[in-house]
Amino acid sequence: MKVSRRAALSEDERLDALGRLLTDTEIPMRLRVAGVIVLLYAQPVSRIVRLSIDDVIRDGETVLLRLGEPASPVPDPVAALLLEHIANRDNMNTATNSASRRLFPGRRAGQPAGPDHLSALLNEVGVPTAAARGAAIRQQLLELPAPVVADALGYHDKTTSRLRNETGGTWSRYTPGDHAKSPTGRVPQGTSEVGSPPVPRA
Template sequence: MRLRVAGVIVLLYAQPLTRVVQLTVDDVLHDGEAMLLRLGEPASPVPAPVAALLLAYIANRGNMNTATNQASRWLFPGRRAGQPARPDHLSALLGEIGIPVAAARSAAIRQQLLELPAPVVADALGYHDKTTSRLLRETGGTWSRYAAGNHTRSPPGWAPRGTHGS
């Protein structure tokens, strides 16, 4: 189950394993109905099937048997007490079950950028906006003219066409 959860985080949220292993159970926000994963601001929603998998995994995390690891907050506790799992070890295990982490992560972020503006992806997934902008250019995405910011208010003096008696 550990590999399934790690793989889903890489595939859905385009996260590097160095970041995945740094997640704690406190980064999984669950209010009984919705679940969010704190990767950036705002936290990212977790689809229902993944939420169920994540909850089941948290309830039965591995490497919790040693006396010093029983209170570990790491989502992926390592074999050494108080330490998270090693990203290189997790990468090798994921590779063995058919998830090439680097290629999967790259494909996931590029797909996100084709569906959402680069600044939105950067904020939600904790990426730097220059990284997502560069990847967007490389993918040939259509969000190159998106202006980040609050679009709910009109600029001062602006009025929609046809509202001045025309």
């Protein structure tokens, strides 16, 4: 998975966009959820539209999103939004789509939403997908070893290693071990509600 060379959002811009998606009920639910997945987990829209509701895992009170291995924890406010979206997905009223398990069903039976169309809509609500994704992956690499980020978010390890070097991350030396618990649930600086989850594989 390649990460665009387009300039990433600043961390303040990323957190501002994240806060807006979590609180602005005027923004359509599917755009709020898709945008949050980009901003937290650095996922490309082409991959987001392929997610199914089976990729959202409930383990007691915990909600996980399967993007890589292990599945990434979903912070509470995001989990609530994600579960509400699943219960009220768009394009589910037609007979052909009534049993769809797509997280973002398209208008055609069995097909997901179109990635280009969804990306354009996200740009319209203030989430430039390439820049948002770049900001999310770089923030993860400042806090976690590149191999952990690659596994959790579905990125190629060469991609995360290169980006880590570009961002000046401190994880240039890394001892394998149980680092899987840090990927989500952290509350990013500057926000009291949103946890910063692990990053996907690209």
